[in-house]
Amino acid sequence: MDADRAPFRLSLAIPVWNDAEGVARLLRQAAELGVFDDAVIVDDASDVPLDPAALVPEGAFPGGVTILRCEVQRGAGHARNIALARVGGTHVIFFDSDDLFGRDFPQIVALAAAQTDPFDFMIFRHDDSRRMGEGLPGGTFASEEEHWRAIGARAQPQAIGRGKAARLVRLSAYPWNKIYRTAFLRERGLRCTELMVHNDVELHWTSFIAAERILVTTLIGAVHYVFDNGGRLTNRRSRERLEVFAALANVLSRITATVPNGGLYFLVPFVRFSWNLIGWIEANLDPDHTAELRHRARRFFLQHLNGPHMTLLAHGDPALARSVLRFATTGTRR
Secondary structure (H helix, E strand, O other), X not given: OOOOOOOOOEEEEEEEOOOHHHHHHHXXXXXXXXXXXXXXXXXXXXXXXXXXXXXXXXXXXXXXXXXXXXXXXXXXXXXXXXXXXXXXXXXXXXXXOOOEEOOOHHHHHHHHHXXXXXXXXXXXXXXXXXXXXXXXXXXXXXXXXXXXXXXOOOOOOEEEOHHHHHHXXXXXXXXXXXXXXXXXXXXXXXXXXXXXXXXXXXHHHHHHHHXXXXXXXXXXXXXXXXXXXXXXHHHOOOHHHXXXXXXXXXXXXXXXXXXXXXXXXXXXXXXXXXXXXXXXXXXXXXXXXXHHHHHHHHHHHHXXXXXXXXXXHHHHOXXXXXXXXHHHHHOOOO
16 A cells, blocks of 8 residues: 555444434444444434434444434435535445445455555445345345446456446445545535435436546445335335436536536436436326426426437437437327
């Protein structure tokens, strides 16, 4: 390691709302792993404020544990942004209070700390509780696993170029499957959108777009828990989903401003992602809000995809370009 470079120190950033038991469980596991320097927990206006004394044994984190509270609930994205401003480590990982670290996480941290060349973030695989509940082997669903196979990822971290990054960015937009270099996020102004849901879309995509060096490893770093009738995004059907277009617009603006040829690498996969996400939202939305969703979606495509963008899209994915153009002009999705 370069003698002038600060030693690797990993911070843990946790947004939490009404889940004191979950965050205490996660902090106990983090303390037992012994890989974190400090932790910042942001309580997003829980009904009962977190009790610091009940969360983690004193001295478990060398750099300490900071607990901040928002008096008005503004969502996990806002909480993560506050935590990012306060963490003290050279690197940071965002983690949700109802997930846990995966079996390979200590090894992932050791590999990250051993890197001699700076990286903007290291992305890893995870186990999904829905897959585990079906008795299937570790990992997540077939569509996600195919992206890892397509780029030839392996356990030993490897740096990927723009082409492979444009494939791997198609993974679900999780905030907790990456170890970020803290200065990379702060200096590039990368953050979550401050929405109640879909707030991690912007951080996921813009970090791929802005990164100069991305490391990938197929090691399992997290266990993601999703339950029927729970409180996650998967379970919500309300009008708050319609705010997603703020996040989508922020990402598309960064693509057209920072990537050569108006989005040569990321434009097509991002429009495909947006198209699929809008369809998924409609399928999981209360029917009373469908008309407004479609109106906003048409306006999004018309305002943010100009002639050159559509030309690139038609070159990269002609069928998608036809679908988007037909929907934007006529409102017909199929």
